[in-house]
Amino acid sequence: MPFISQTRLRRTANLTTRQAITPVEVARFDGVVQDVAEAMSYVPPAQRPTENRWGGFDLVYDLRCSIEVQILGLARNQRWHVLVMYDVWLTPASRLAGDAPVLRESHYRAYGRRKSKAALLDDLRENIRARIEQVSLTGQSGDLRDMRLVALADEDDPDGVLADVRELELTRDIDTATTHPSAAPLLPKVVQ
Amino acid sequence: MATLAIDVAASTDDAVVTSSGGYNNTDTVILVGGLGTATTDGGQGWRFDNVTLTSADTINTAHISQMKSGSAWSSIAIRITAIDEDDTATFSSGSPPGARAIVSASIGVETPDVNRTSGTRYNIPAGSTPRATLAAAITAVIARGGWASGNAIGIVNNSEQDASYNTGFARENFHSWDSATASSEPQLVIDYTAGATAKAAPSRRLVTRQQHLLIR
Numbered sequence: 001m002p003f004i005s006q007t008r009l010r011r012t013a014n015l016t017t018r019q020a021i022t023p024v025e026v027a028r029f030d031g032v033v034q035d036v037a038e039a040m041s042y043v044p045p046a047q048r049p050t051e052n053r054w055g056g057f058d059l060v061y062d063l064r065c066s067i068e069v070q071i072l073g074l075a076r077n078q079r080w081h082v083l084v085m086y087d088v089w090l091t092p093a094s095r096l097a098g099d100a101p102v103l104r105e106s107h108y109r110a111y112g113r114r115k116s117k118a119a120l121l122d123d124l125r126e127n128i129r130a131r132i133e134q135v136s137l138t139g140q141s142g143d144l145r146d147m148r149l150v151a152l153a154d155e156d157d158p159d160g161v162l163a164d165v166r167e168l169e170l171t172r173d174i175d176t177a178t179t180h181p182s183a184a185p186l187l188p189k190v191v192q
Numbered sequence: 193m194a195t196l197a198i199d200v201a202a203s204t205d206d207a208v209v210t211s212s213g214g215y216n217n218t219d220t221v222i223l224v225g226g227l228g229t230a231t232t233d234g235g236q237g238w239r240f241d242n243v244t245l246t247s248a249d250t251i252n253t254a255h256i257s258q259m260k261s262g263s264a265w266s267s268i269a270i271r272i273t274a275i276d277e278d279d280t281a282t283f284s285s286g287s288p289p290g291a292r293a294i295v296s297a298s299i300g301v302e303t304p305d306v307n308r309t310s311g312t313r314y315n316i317p318a319g320s321t322p323r324a325t326l327a328a329a330i331t332a333v334i335a336r337g338g339w340a341s342g343n344a345i346g347i348v349n350n351s352e353q354d355a356s357y358n359t360g361f362a363r364e365n366f367h368s369w370d371s372a373t374a375s376s377e378p379q380l381v382i383d384y385t386a387g388a389t390a391k392a393a394p395s396r397r398l399v400t401r402q403q404h405l406l407i408r
Contacts, residue, residue, distance in 0.1 A: 107197070148386055
């Protein structure tokens, strides 16, 4: 699917002692690789670890897209609720050209505790990024929004959280394959 | 599909009965999985309030996102489902998660044996099949006659109660609500397709609050 430009295979543990290590990228692939087992099938047999060691590897995905997020509102009772809708294009140019988004999605986030503005921003981005990954992995696109979502309330915000949320810069472009390039070898997606 | 993500919101909303039989909802971590010792009412539970879904919605997948405490490579025995109640109450020693009635027709199982890094969030269950099974369990709860949008749903992992999934050490520490680590609360993530006809009402408490404001 279009939003995942590259998949990176990382070793995250010492395969003998099963102790965690700083992750090391060992290979990368164009496009989507669904899981570690698929990635290992593309690794030459002489370099491929035995299957009982695959638990020491994981996959990370590079996204290539442009996201525009609209914050619908925020409400509070025992917790905070942030309602957002977001549109996703393949490229910034496509967004700026006024093309129809490839994906339209909504997200309802209920927070158990008051978060800092920075934590809130990170949390929203993490959720949206995870969703775009999942949509890409499962081959979905189009308008998936829940149009019933409306801001529950925004007039009762004595702490100014709503203003903070509305200041969040959530429109951004993602191209991690370019901004954080990998030195790992690019392997063809051919079963070895 | 739209997404709904809800944090555990109180200390009594995540709890565990350990293999020694002790109830705990105040530790900063929860051991998720099983120890290989059969324990009555054993298991871990999470309660999520304000689930703004109705029986008209289609639940596609569901999982709990949890932040790992301490790096480790170990399997975790997962036998996860929803608590079969209209509006799950908070947990207590007299009513721990593993003692609650469950949606026994939909239990997601897996035993992933992978390295997990401290401070990183992991999805439980991880596989697409048990995630769909957990979605079916949640579907059964919101189809109950007493369910209303805004009610609370409980999720329980009771692998310690089933010998098939309780064959040895298979558990890991994850942050609980009581953890001091910022933004580490367990989180229920539901992917759903909104029902075409029914309208999701705001949570009951929000309605109550708004009505109160109008009256005031």
